[in-house]
Amino acid sequence: MTISPEERDAVYKTIFSRRDVRREFIDKKVPDDVLERILLAAHHAPSVGFMQPWDFIIVENSNSKKKIKQGFLEAHEQAATLFEGERKTQYQALKLEGIEEAPLGICVTCDRSRTGSVVLGKTVKPEMDLFSAVCAVQNLWLAARAENLGVGWVSIVRDEVIRETLKIPENIDVIAYLCVGYVEQFQTTPDLERFGWLPRRDAKKAIHFESWPDNNEA
Numbered sequence: 631m632t633i634s635p636e637e638r639d640a641v642y643k644t645i646f647s648r649r650d651v652r653r654e655f656i657d658k659k660v661p662d663d664v665l666e667r668i669l670l671a672a673h674h675a676p677s678v679g680f681m682q683p684w685d686f687i688i689v690e691n692s693n694s695k696k697k698i699k700q701g702f703l704e705a706h707e708q709a710a711t712l713f714e715g716e717r718k719t720q721y722q723a724l725k726l727e728g729i730e731e732a733p734l735g736i737c738v739t740c741d742r743s744r745t746g747s748v749v750l751g752k753t754v755k756p757e758m759d760l761f762s763a764v765c766a767v768q769n770l771w772l773a774a775r776a777e778n779l780g781v782g783w784v785s786i787v788r789d790e791v792i793r794e795t796l797k798i799p800e801n802i803d804v805i806a807y808l809c810v811g812y813v814e815q816f817q818t819t820p821d822l823e824r825f826g827w828l829p830r831r832d833a834k835k836a837i838h839f840e841s842w843p844d845n846n847e848a
């Protein structure tokens with residue numbers, strides 16, 4: 631199957647216009663068929679040894695969201711103490727989640743023992759199952775953008791809070807908690823860039839030929 635130039639352009643448009651969304655969610659239900667499509671896209675991610683270690687927990691219950699939001703507030707307060715001066719003020723002013731505003735939460739997990747103890751491709755790099763689950767997150771994120779759905783990844787919550795709220799057993803790793811929903815608009819630049827946290831690094835500085843450069847610029 632060949633991808634036509636128009637289809638290629640649609641893929642790049644999706645990649646470059648994807649955003650991490652925290653503040654623009656609107657109160658509009660995500661239809662079941664749309665949710666099914668983005669989850670199926672996530673499920674078609676690459677995975678080491680084809681172990682497909684992920685599961686997806688859909689969260690609509692407002693009590694669950696409230697508990698996870700509380701977990702965010704606690705972790706966020708602790709995180710703020712790690713920054714100093716102007717950086718701390720800047721950190722505290724950022725909106726870093728949309729847990730209660732987003733109509734859906736999706737928790738992505740990783741079952742590290744899903745296909746047994748020896749996994750093709752994971753023998754010398756045991757973390758490959760975790761990376762595979764992150765590939766599922768990225769597939770979901772891009773598929774959601776193609777459906778004009780915003781996604782925001784919230785990692786400022788301790789795993790135990792998510793584990794307890796969603797009854798996730800100890801042997802299952804929490805990979806991501808995603809806020810998902812329709813949005814007023816997609817910003818053209820990342821929030822962290824818009825609000826002066828960090829700029830986008832020049833792509834040319836990230837690309838090297840043949841070996842690591844002598845003076846790798848930040």
Ligand SMILES: Cc1cc2c(cc1C)N(C[C@H](O)[C@H](O)[C@H](O)COP(=O)(O)O)c1[nH]c(=O)[nH]c(=O)c1N2
Binds near residue numbers: 650725783784820
């Ligand atoms: C693993 C991981 C974890 C997080 C994020 C991303 C990823 C990949 N990001 C979103 C992050 O800030 C964002 O992707 C970058 O700032 C770039 O912006 P765009 O995603 O291009 O809009 C994120 N954002 C946020 O507001 N709260 C968070 O806890 C996190 N956590």
